[in-house]
Amino acid sequence: MTQNIRFALPQSEIPTHWYNILSDLPEPMAPPLHPGTKQPVSLADMTAIFPENLVMQEMSTERWIEIPDPVREVYALWRPTPLLRAVRLERALQTPAHIYYKYEGVNPVGSHKPNTAVAQAYYNKIAGVKRLATETGAGQWGSSLAMACQMFGLECQVYMVRVSYNQKPYRKLLMQTWGATVFPSPSDQTEFGRKVLAEDPECPGSLGMAISEAIEDTVKTPHTKYALGSVLNHVCLHQTVIGQEAIKQMALAGEYPDVVIGCAGGGSNFAGIGFPFVRNNLVDKRTTRIVAVEPASCASLTQGELRYDFGDTAMTTPLMMMYTLGHDFMPPKIHAGGLRYHGMAPAVSHLRKLGLIDAVACPQTKVFESGILFARTEGIIPAPEPAHAIAVAIDEAIKARETGEKKVILFNLCGHGMLDLPSYDAFLAGNLTD
Numbered sequence: 001m002t003q004n005i006r007f008a009l010p011q012s013e014i015p016t017h018w019y020n021i022l023s024d025l026p027e028p029m030a031p032p033l034h035p036g037t038k039q040p041v042s043l044a045d046m047t048a049i050f051p052e053n054l055v056m057q058e059m060s061t062e063r064w065i066e067i068p069d070p071v072r073e074v075y076a077l078w079r080p081t082p083l084l085r086a087v088r089l090e091r092a093l094q095t096p097a098h099i100y101y102k103y104e105g106v107n108p109v110g111s112h113k114p115n116t117a118v119a120q121a122y123y124n125k126i127a128g129v130k131r132l133a134t135e136t137g138a139g140q141w142g143s144s145l146a147m148a149c150q151m152f153g154l155e156c157q158v159y160m161v162r163v164s165y166n167q168k169p170y171r172k173l174l175m176q177t178w179g180a181t182v183f184p185s186p187s188d189q190t191e192f193g194r195k196v197l198a199e200d201p202e203c204p205g206s207l208g209m210a211i212s213e214a215i216e217d218t219v220k221t222p223h224t225k226y227a228l229g230s231v232l233n234h235v236c237l238h239q240t241v242i243g244q245e246a247i248k249q250m251a252l253a254g255e256y257p258d259v260v261i262g263c264a265g266g267g268s269n270f271a272g273i274g275f276p277f278v279r280n281n282l283v284d285k286r287t288t289r290i291v292a293v294e295p296a297s298c299a300s301l302t303q304g305e306l307r308y309d310f311g312d313t314a315m316t317t318p319l320m321m322m323y324t325l326g327h328d329f330m331p332p333k334i335h336a337g338g339l340r341y342h343g344m345a346p347a348v349s350h351l352r353k354l355g356l357i358d359a360v361a362c363p364q365t366k367v368f369e370s371g372i373l374f375a376r377t378e379g380i381i382p383a384p385e386p387a388h389a390i391a392v393a394i395d396e397a398i399k400a401r402e403t404g405e406k407k408v409i410l411f412n413l414c415g416h417g418m419l420d421l422p423s424y425d426a427f428l429a430g431n432l433t434d
């Protein structure tokens with residue numbers, strides 16, 4: 001053995017606090033607005049669907065927010081997650097760059113989403129909530145929340161976009177195994193769903209429709225609250241355990257990244273790896289480039305407009321100041337389902353506006369080529385979403401080869417692709433285009 005490639009931390013190094021980037025912003029964020037009055041949303045507006053403790057977190061500007069012990073206890077099942085150096089990928093690319101990745105696929109769900117699902121289930125539980133309602137597209141978020149609800153003794157009701165429900169049964173089966181009730185959306189469980197079905201019994205559904213059903217369920221069912229897996233401040237906050245651990249692990253490796261890369265759909269895993277490094281740039285005058293990677297076909301940060309927009313198609317959520325392609329934008333059916341969102345987290349959007357982060361868009365054939373090179377060198381089959389981050393990490397490593405620069409690159413491998421093999425099948429069969 002000549003060099004270390006795996007940088008593990010003991011359980012005692014699980015972060016004790018989440019890092020709140022709102023405390024370090026050089027300029028405050030624009031507040032979310034009530035869709036009817038166009039005034040900043042009040043605590044009362046928000047507590048109609050979220051428990052008060054999470055609403056307080058959503059609005060908090062406290063820098064370090066303590067992680068409750070019961071949440072750290074669940075985190076200990078898989079955290080700290082490993083940081084690895086991709087030496088076999090470096091060799092394949094013949095680059096002088098050092099490439100590191102933080103691997104968030106090691107928990108039972110296989111992605112970063114349980115970092116917030118566990119926290120949200122806990123806060124709902126101590127607020128006296130008995131049941132959570134949510135939506136899910138391909139099922140990453142629904143399965144994370146189903147597992148978290150089971151761990152804290154909550155019921156979980158998931159509205160899953162109908163095409164995915166029919167075509168992607170495995171994550172539905174995960175949710176049911178973890179005790180959740182799953183309905184294909186549009187469903188006959190809500191007035192909105194029944195109305196859509198009356199007009200079109202074959203309706204394939206969409207994330208926007210599923211959100212509308214989950215919110216209707218929440219406001220009409222006693223003891224029920226709603227949970228969201230991305231976009232909101234408290235979701236980005238919970239993900240910051242990723243970057244905090246990565247900073248310690250890079251120190252174990254004796255290096256500090258010149259570039260930090262994350263894929264961005266709603267923005268939460270990017271926030272998780274990136275925000276602690278943004279803080280180091282702001283406070284310790286580091287100069288790390290922090291890059292969000294989005295699909296070329298759904299590129300809110302690089303091609304969208306910064307303005308107030310709704311979070312959902314049915315225009316029921318508060319208006320948020322964010323980079324958006326428009327709430328009625330219909331993203332093409334690219335295979336990175338988790339990146340098909342019209343908007344971007346307001347916190348990530350704000351950093352982009354202030355020039356504190358960078359954004360790049362990537363076409364899907366390049367993404368799958370990168371994912372396959374990674375699988376063939378490092379072994380792990382990446383989910384299509386983080387394959388976007390891998391594509392940009394590879395670009396950076398190739399640039400370093402051309403300039404001879406010993407650049408240090410870090411990216412977030414936010415999930416594995418073991419349940420996404422049909423999209424690799426489509427790519428390998430030559431059926432994917434840009």
Ligand SMILES: *Cc1c(COP(=O)(O)O)cnc(C)c1O
Binds near residue numbers: 140267269270414
């Ligand atoms: C949900 C998901 C995403 C997109 O969500 P973000 O909030 O942008 O992180 C990306 N990758 C994976 C594996 C996901 O499950």
